[in-house]
Amino acid sequence: MSASLDSGPHRPPQTTLRHRLAELRGPATVPRPLDARALAALAANPGCRRRAILDGAGVDKTALAAKLGAPSGFGQSQFAIARGNAFEKKVKADGGRELLALLGIEEPGTVDLPELTAAGPQGRAARTALALREATAAGRWALFDHPMLALEVAGSPVYLEPDAVVVHPDGRWTVVEIKSFPMIDGSADAAKVGAAARQAAVYVLALERTAAVTDGAEVAHRVLLVCPKDFSNLPTASAVDVRKQVAVTRRQLARLTRIEDIAAALPPEVSFDVAECSPEQLASAVERVPHAYAPECLSACELAFHCRERARAADVVAALGRSVRGELGGLTTIGAVLAAARGEEGDPDDPAVDALRRARALRTEALAYAGTSTGTGAGTRAGVATCR
Template sequence: MNKAALASALGSPSAFGQSQFAFMRGNAFEARVKADGGAELLRLVHEKLDAGAVPPTAGAVPDLSAVGPEGRTARTALALREATEAGVWTLLDHPLLALDVAGSPAFLEPDAVVVHPDGSWTVVEIKSFPMLDGSADAAKVGAAARQAAVYVLALERVAARLAATPEVRHTVLLVCPKDFSNLPTASAVDVRKQRSVTRRQLDRLTRIEDIADLLPEGTCFSPDLPTADLTAAVESVPATYAPECLSACELAFHCRDHSRAEGAVTSLGRSLRAELGGLTTITDVLSAAHGKSGDPTDPAVAALCRAAQLRAEALGHTTC
């Protein structure tokens, strides 16, 4: 499903995506990192992750082109096997991996995967945000670590199918511009925690077939449908909007409007929703704060009423 087209058809076009300037800057930086057969990238991998190995003088860069995503994933698996058997530094530029997500294959394209002389594999993430004095923005590093963890899981699936299972390293290399220059620098990032969390989440996902079985007969999400029919189809799938959705989903604006119309507390954030217990709407929250509803022994209700009292005292009003 093209969610961007779906959002536009619903009347809530999404601004989701990277700016053209950031996209061009990122591409230019990645090209610099991978220039000369990835010499600088392999040097950084050797320096940060495998200093005891033979220094990479001239790494191999296999051709990964093939027809269709299935062909590219097969070509990537073959290149990984050949590089592992060869025992030389090898750079796979934009390999394509497949990962089963809720019963459906998802195709993933890491920036690079490096095969070490000992046959182990390392995921490389290249980002255009700066690394100042050896450290980068924690939130951006965390997002990159979660992204790389998915690639590690997908590589482990490839490794499991090989006769001699190679090691997929759980420490990935994050490459960023140094300070305010365009010179690359790198940092090793341990993604074992993110990998474990992602694996648990994938194992708990409801399969697409099970979700489809719960939909009304004849449900269709074609953007060509009349707006009323398309809206009804989309709303037949339960969704819980939170502000975090704005950075990850093309349908976020549509779901936000729907959530605000219903007065859902989650539209103000998941952390706030967790604090309010059984109070799921803003109307319920305000009613409980003014003592008109809710169990007075409920800690959330008591805290709301106390907050309302303090506010009223500050404004010279009476409440509760």
């Protein structure tokens, strides 16, 4: 237990934090563990305290969104999950023969397969860390099937389970990501590869914690992405450089407000217990925690529809996107933006205000021109010719 968690006037002991998170989630509710996909999404929006506390407490956001009347279609379909599981099983069959062949190893018997069984995620993480150190010291190839890694996020431990980790004889550790989307002619969908890279970056960060206390160990920043080749079910692989994703994720996770700070700011009566609380009580509890909605949340968070509705009701510019929000500077509401464009508010020397007024003038001029060029016959043709 680190001193930052159990000392100081605003740092409750970890046991107290766990108790408070259990109260928020509902004492009878089993917590939903954070995975790398959710953690990558959380790191992409570190200013959202709402997601941080809900994920930290292990609240089922899918069930919460449904009870709030804003169910989200976010998430993989059961068909996609089944297809992915079947492909991963094929890749790892026969001692990982096909996976090891992608690494240039033709004989699986030369590769160690450490036993990682232990009680609970904390026990499995400890067993994985020990096995990684032993494999590195042995100087042999080793394949870790679904190891358990630990990473501290906003003051709370998170346990992560990559598809596989390979230990090289020279002490390098490589993360293996197995995905069921195809790699056609050596390349795959850029958006899907990017999502896989962000997810793998979280595993790399977790591995670096263990590598830091392991002699001779080094975590590779090129992960092995394994996908079906072309339109077949045969696996193929590509090395993906995740240095940029690792740097961004590390920086974003460091910006996350500590979970105990968010929990301490909530009144004792606040609860996210989906099973016991009414929709009205849940809506009130959720509104107690600030959110940072952006359109990107629609593909990354189960509460996106609910937060979008609230953002629109509040007339905030952020609902239009982070890039728009950044361009508008101190204009934080759509009403203020429109008023500035009309010349009713805002400092004329503000670059954002000046740009809005010039844009409005250009729009007015364009509409006026369109109005004078409407008509039939020769007039219409002349107007079109002028536009060209």
